[in-house]
Amino acid sequence: MWASIVESLRRRRCSPHVRLAEVGVAKGMKIADVGAGYGFFAFPAAEVVGDEGLVYAIEPDPKRAAEMTKDAEEEGVKNLKVLEAGAEDLSRIATGDVDIAMSMSSFHHFVDHRKALLEMKRIVKPGGLVYLRDIKPGRVFKHGSRSDEFRRTVSHELPNAEFEEDPHYIAARFRA
Numbered sequence: 001m002w003a004s005i006v007e008s009l010r011r012r013r014c015s016p017h018v019r020l021a022e023v024g025v026a027k028g029m030k031i032a033d034v035g036a037g038y039g040f041f042a043f044p045a046a047e048v049v050g051d052e053g054l055v056y057a058i059e060p061d062p063k064r065a066a067e068m069t070k071d072a073e074e075e076g077v078k079n080l081k082v083l084e085a086g087a088e089d090l091s092r093i094a095t096g097d098v099d100i101a102m103s104m105s106s107f108h109h110f111v112d113h114r115k116a117l118l119e120m121k122r123i124v125k126p127g128g129l130v131y132l133r134d135i136k137p138g139r140v141f142k143h144g145s146r147s148d149e150f151r152r153t154v155s156h157e158l159p160n161a162e163f164e165e166d167p168h169y170i171a172a173r174f175r176a
Contacts, residue, residue: 016044019104023131028052029099032123034087034116035059035106039068039080046072046080054079056093060086087116096125107134108145117157124176130158133171145170 020041025031027050033042035058042057049055057080059065065084072080083092087103087110101120103110110116120130132154135144150170154161158174165171 032056032101034103090119102131130174
């Protein structure tokens, strides 16, 4: 119940379709949503890429992965493949298989940032995009990524990454 309330509030703040368009998700693409949670971005991405595309929803939490799988089956979403895995082990996705590997508000949960970045870079095809967008710690919710640590960590593994930030988020784009 709480998950659906949070998702509803989150949709009011920013439509996932708007954010996906900003990232460049388009019809026919293969997308990896790393740290997919309950599918806030994965389900809309599956809609955008259409039957010609595919979305991998990677989620380490077994309960969340199971719920996404159940929802996809109930809703008849055939181009969404849920993988129960951490960001550090994307071995079920072939090298150079996806157009975009993205992580939305999950980077601070990754166990090993270095391994996760290397795996995301590995699965993206040449010319593809690694996109990371994470929340910053706030007054109420103390978890998130501090700008300086995020920039240092990402720059170490993705040296040509471009950064953008606002008071609540920090993001990085890296072309493979």
